[in-house]
Amino acid sequence: MTASITDVQHALGARLAALARIVELGTGRADQASLTESAQLLVRAGDRLRLSPDHTVVALAGGTGSGKSSLFNSVSGLELSPTGVRRPTTARTHACVWGLDGAGPLLDWLQIQWRHRFARASALDKGESPLHGLILLDLPDHDSIRALTDTEADRLIKVSDLVVWVLDPQKYADASVHRRYVTELAGHDAVTVFVLNQSDRLTPEEREICVADLRELLADEGVGGPRVVVTSALTGDGVDDLKAVLAESVAARRAAFQRLEADLDRLMVPLAKDVSDIPRVEPVVDDARRAGLIDALCDAVGVSALGEAMENVYGVRSVDWVGWPYARWAARLRPDPLSSLRLGDVKEEIRSLVGSAVSAQPAEVDNAVQALADGLTPGMPEVWQAGVRDAARSRSAQLPATLSDELSQIAPPLDRVPGWWWLLKIWQYLLVVLFVAGVAWAGSILAYGVLDLGKAPAEILGDVGVLPWLALMIASVLGLGALSGMASRNFVVLGAANERDRLEKDMRRRVSTVAEEMVIAPVETELRRYNDYFGAVAAASRK
Structure with a gap:
């Protein structure tokens, strides 16, 4: 079943839309010459489809002496284009229009x-002629001296929607025609007609030989099933056959679409080369590679080292709160090895550590970024692999500084004291008071x-019988103090580990945010561009 004009137009429109996506997405990835030609085709297609769809533009093209202008006059039935011995005769294009309504803008565009x-x-120009809607062009001779400039x-x-090549028996194999035009128009069979003119110069046998030779020559150049019409502008033989071919094209009103489709088919050959072998990729970075990137960046900025430093600082600070006071006071009599830590400035020390860790590990x-890109691009064409790598590194210059700035904002809560530290300190100082009171009581006795x-x-301050119980109380206080001191150290270790986990999780979350924005998002954009490009190539190649 033959598709309707509307279906053909919609199908062509979809392919042209896909071609527009190819031009948009292929910049820097596909052959620039093909993209430039694609952009030119889009402009030409937009202009042609916007202009009169009721007219079919047919160009009579040929070399010097082929009788092109005489054939133009024979088809039009008027002496419109000059003919003569002087070459070239046609210096400018002449146009004969069957049905002027709506043809003006199209002629302006031409x-x-x-x-x-x-x-x-004429009366037949009212729409009753089989050629109504035809715009017939007599082009300048393509091989004339003037044509060179x-x-x-x-x-x-x-x-032109349809090209009619007018050839003469002596030069139908002219290399300038075949090399410059026919080879380039291979695949345009539906919108190309070959006319062997001046057949009056040939015998019937010579005519058959010339036609067979021309068909063989065209087949060798990739023109499958060429339409060949034999004419004589001088005698009028075959002119009606040519008119019938033109009338068929005009009546179908498909030549403009067929020409654009043929141009698009030829253009897609290099762009769609081996497209079926191109693998599609997931446009989203998978969780495993995402986690691998974050792990590598965390190693690069020293998250573990910072977490360990935070854990150590937590333990050092706890000494002033949960250590057994007597042991702490005794330690003050010895040189303090922790004074070099300058715990009052530890927040700035950690911030400085964050900055140096990032800037020192570019x-x-x-x-880490390279490993992510390499893991996502196996099987992709090299130019697209480079595109993914470039996308991953697009902000690599700012990445270390950004990580440094983000992590420097994470100030460990060194001024926050856990509630149980307060309770334990009160309890231990209560034991200290009880110990001092017990010793004073024992001294009084x-x-x-x-x-x-x-x-x-008071009698109780001198009662010797209370002394054993008092000694037991003092020993118990000392035992409770020592026991609470040891228990508190275990809780401190657990709390320090929790603080380290909290800090590392916070830093990892910030590293993940930076990696998402500066590495993963650009990479996923490039992966979507890759899939969209080859999807558009497949859509534009589909007939």
Whole structure:
């Protein structure tokens, strides 16, 4: 079943939209010459589809002496294009229009001069002629001396809906035609017609030989099933056959779409080369590689070292709160090995450590980013692998400094004292008070009850019988103090580990945020671009 004009137009529109995506996404990745040609085709297609769809532009092209202008006059039925012995005869393009309504903007776009525009003004021009809607162009001779400096013929051959190549028996194998045009238009079979003109110069046998030879020559150049019409502008033989071909094209009103489709097919050959073998990739970085990148960046900025430093600082600070006071007071009599830590400035020390760790490890940061890119690109074309690597490194220069700034904002809560530290300190100082009170009581008993140095202020302060119980109480207080001191050290170790975990998790979260913004997001954008590009190539290549 033949598709309707609307279906053909929609299919072509979808392919052109895909081509626009190729131009947009392929910059820096695909062949620049092909992208430039693609952009030119998009402009040309947009202009042509916007202009009159009721007219079919047919270009008569040929070399000097092929009888092109005579054939133009024969088809139009008017003496419009000059003919003669002088070469080249046609210096500027002449146009004959069947049905002027709506043709003006299209002729302006074709850049046909007003004095070279002609209309078929007859009763048949009211829409009843089979050629109604035809714009027939007589192009300048493509091989003339003038054509070497005037690209009008080349330009119009590229934008015409249907090209009719007028060849003569002597030069139908002319290399300038085949090399410059026919080979380039391979695949444009539906919008190309070959006319062997001046057949009156040939015998019937010679005519058959020439046609067979021309078909073989065209087949060798990639033109499959060429339409060949034999004419004689002088005698009129075959002119009606050519008119029938033109009328068929005009009636179908598909030539403009077919020409654009053929141009698009030819353009997609280099762009779609081996596209079926190109692997698609996941456009999202998987969790394993994401975690690997974050682990590597955490190593590069020394997260573990900072966590260990925080754990040690936590333990050192706890000595002033949960250590047994007597042991702490005794330690003060010895030189303090911790004074060099300058714990009052430890927050700035840790911030300085963060900054130095990041700035000192740019190579590790770069290796982490490189490892991520390499793990995502196996099987991709080299130019796209480079694109992923470039995307991963797009902000690598700022990455170490950004990590430093982020982690420097994490101030360990050195001014925060856990509640149990307060309770334990109160408990231990209560034991200290009880110990001092017990010792004072025991001294009173020894003074008043044993040594009889005087009368005790109160009977209980001189009662010798209380002394054993008092000694037991003092020993118990000392034991409780020592036991609580040892127990507190275990809780301090556990608390320090928790503080380290909290700090490392906070730092890892910030490293993850930076990695997501500065590495993973650009990489995922490039991966989506890769998939979208080859998806667009497949869509633009689909017929």
